[in-house]
Amino acid sequence: xxxxxxxxxxxxTSMVGVAVSAGMLSPRAVLAAWPESxxxxxxVADALNSLHGTSAYTDSGDIKIKAPDIAENGAVVxxxxxxxANAEAITVLVAENPQPLACNFELASNAQGFVSTRIKxxxxxxxxxxVKSGGKLMSAKKTVKVTIGGCGG
Amino acid sequence: MASKSIRIRANIKGDVTEVKALxxxxxxxxxxxxxxxxxxxxxxxxxxxxxxxxxxxVMVAQWGVAVSKNxxxxxxxxxxxxxxxxxxSWVDNKGESDTGETTIK
Numbered sequence: 696x697x698x699x700x701x702x703x704x705x706x707x708t709s710m711v712g713v714a715v716s717a718g719m720l721s722p723r724a725v726l727a728a729w730p731e732s733x734x735x736x737x738x739v740a741d742a743l744n745s746l747h748g749t750s751a752y753t754d755s756g757d758i759k760i761k762a763p764d765i766a767e768n769g770a771v772v773x774x775x776x777x778x779x780a781n782a783e784a785i786t787v788l789v790a791e792n793p794q795p796l797a798c799n800f801e802l803a804s805n806a807q808g809f810v811s812t813r814i815k816x817x818x819x820x821x822x823x824x825x826v827k828s829g830g831k832l833m834s835a836k837k838t839v840k841v842t843i844g845g846c847g848g
Numbered sequence: 849m850a851s852k853s854i855r856i857r858a859n860i861k862g863d864v865t866e867v868k869a870l871x872x873x874x875x876x877x878x879x880x881x882x883x884x885x886x887x888x889x890x891x892x893x894x895x896x897x898x899x900x901x902x903x904x905x906v907m908v909a910q911w912g913v914a915v916s917k918n919x920x921x922x923x924x925x926x927x928x929x930x931x932x933x934x935x936x937s938w939v940d941n942k943g944e945s946d947t948g949e950t951t952i953k
Contacts, residue, residue, distance in 0.1 A: 729895045734912040771916045789914060797914035800923070803906045807864065810907075811922035815877070815914045 734796050739788050739823060742796040746786060747827055755780070755833035760824050762839050766816060769841040775811040776824040782808035784827040790836075791820030816841045854948030858934045865928035865952050867899065869921045869936050877913040893941055897921060900935040901928055928952050 736742035740750035761775040776785050782802050787810075788795040797814045808826060816822070816839060823836045853872040858865055871894065878891025897909040906925045921936075928934075930952050937947040 729910055734910075773920075775922075792914055794912065794914070796912055798912065799910045801908040801910070802923075803904070803925070805925050805927045806906050807924040807926065809922075809924045810909075811920070812909075813916035813920050815916055 730799070733799075734794060736796060737794060739790055739795045742788060742794075743786070743825060743832065746796065746799060747784070747825075747832060749832060752825055752832035752834040755826070755835055758824055758826050758833060758835035760822060760835055760837040762822055762837055765840045765842065767842065769816045769818070769843050771813050772816050772822075772839060772841075773811070773813050774822060774824075776809070776826075778808035778826050778828075778833075780808055780826055780828040780833065782806075782826045782828055783830075785810050786825040786827070787812075787814065788823040788825065789814065789816050789820050790823055792817050795823075851946055851948030853946045854936055854938070856934060856936055856948050856950040858928070858950050858952040860928055860930055860952050863926050864924050865901075865926070865932075865934075866924045867922065867934055867936075869897075869899075869948070871897075871919050871921070871938060871946075873917070873919060873938070873940065875913065875915055875917045875919060879913075891941060894919060894938045895941050897936060897938045899923065900937075901925065902932050903935075 730746050733742050733745040736745055743750040757780055758778045766772040784801050786799045787797045789797055800810045819840045821836045821838050823834055825832050825834045856869045858867045873894050874892055876889050876892040880889045882889055891913055893913050894911050898905055899907040907923050932952045933949055935949045939945045
């Protein structure tokens with residue numbers, strides 16, 4: 696009886712070991728549930744607090760935001776955020792949007808600090824890119840002028 | 849694997865693979881009004897996009913209504929090789945989903 700329990704325990708442990716080494720239990724890859732309150736937040740600080748547990752960030756020259764100075768169409772504004780830092784997450788917020796959080800990218804350890812997408816902007820606003828690295832937040836922002844707002848309504 | 853709504857390109861240069869994807873989706877904010885009825889068109893948007901390389905998640909994107917219609921996405925990662933499978937799946941707020949695959953060139 697004891698031998699059976701012992702063997703079962705050993706096999707279970709070794710299975711976990713295999714799973715970890717196969718990357719299945721890697722903490723980076725854990726899927727967080729969709730952060731509803733972060734997307735509903737009406738201020739940048741609230742969105743960051745809800746998403747990352749803090750809204751304290753330092754400005755960083757190592758984050759580059761590529762976005763048009765003037766967006767012809769606020770419904771489709773191309774944004775590229777790149778950083779040399781070891782990014783765990785990249786978050787894009789539009790400060791003047793009714794709900795500033797536009798998107799968040801959780802990056803695996805082998806993913807580069809680079810994301811590109813297209814977002815909607817309601818009006819001229821700062822686009823804030825926040826990079827989470829080593830558990831801390833760094834950010835950069837760029838003002839994008841919007842002639843025709845893209846939120847609808 | 850032919851996907852209805854996802855087109856993906858994955859190219860490798862040196863040791864960095866760049867993935868570009870274009871998805872078809874209305875990404876309705878829920879704020880737009882139907883011009884005929886005056887009613888608000890309900891929000892319908894992709895909430896989560898999962899990108900996998902050979903079955904391992906490389907990137908998870910959480911999206912809100914502020915991502916543009918027919919969303920474009922690009923990201924880069926290391927550790928890929930030509931011929932590897934890249935899979936991108938999305939789930940929206942109505943529970944609809946789709947998946948597309950390609951190989952790294």
